[in-house]
Amino acid sequence: VWRDILTRAEKGPVFLKDFPHYINHMWTADFLGHFTHAFLIRDPAKTISSLFNKWPEFDELEVGFPEQRALFDLLTALNGAPPPVIDSDDLLEDPTAMVAAFCQAVGIPFLPEAMTWEPGGDPSAHSWWDGGSFHANLAQSTGLTPQPRRYVEVKDSPERVRRVYRRMKPHYDHLYQHRIKPA
Template sequence: MLNEWADFDELEVGFPEQRALFDLLTALNGAPPPVIDSDDMVEDPDAMIAAFCDAVGPPFIPEAMTWEPGGDSSAHHWWDGESLRATLAQSTGLTPQMPRYVALTDASEWVRRVHRRMKQHYHHLYQQRIKPV
């Protein structure tokens, strides 16, 4: 069993809140807001950004998908021990990545219970996600 999530709090997941906001915006606007699934984004960033632009209006600019490495060295992020900031500073764009999953059978019973409770909210949003153009 993995014990990586010993301090995991169910409130960190946010799917019930995301679903409630999604449903509220859909009711108020008469149309659902765009939803992007992170797996779709990491598998094909260009297609997903193009689909997002198509959904909300601005033109897709392929050149905006890459940039020069660098970053604001004065920015300090206490919450990640600087590792995320350093990784982002070295990045040159959004590139496809293989998602990394943990098998539920390898997770603690607590994580499996949270997964069961959150699954319905995730699937509700997943069914409404925008798809690559």
């Protein structure tokens, strides 16, 4: 699969999204050097509470914040500068400005028409778990539109969620300080 991606990348830009904790066995300077990297981060209060809601017995190793930070730090060291970071709340609050800033940061043109699309698609076709419930809203969406920030009170969560949150928050904060700031 990865050779196919590299072959396609020789012909032009290829976008792919993955979780760092699923590909950390591939983190060599040579392999990583083939890509323009960027990070999408989400407040761990939201990530962990959402994960707990769908999967109460989730394994803490599935959360991935330490590996995300490790990859970010590795790429920063290899490239001499941090890769672009987008915070999901900033993206949802001002999608057009944040996508334009992201495009500028990674050197691709901003296409306003890419901000909307026709609804549809089968979320189960792209789901790694439970037939697509994590992606059901996306299948019905028609584009990126501004949404107000939602806050999650971690103190109201079960102790296990609070414990995982306390361990993940420093990793999120580390990347958050490097985020592309909204205009």
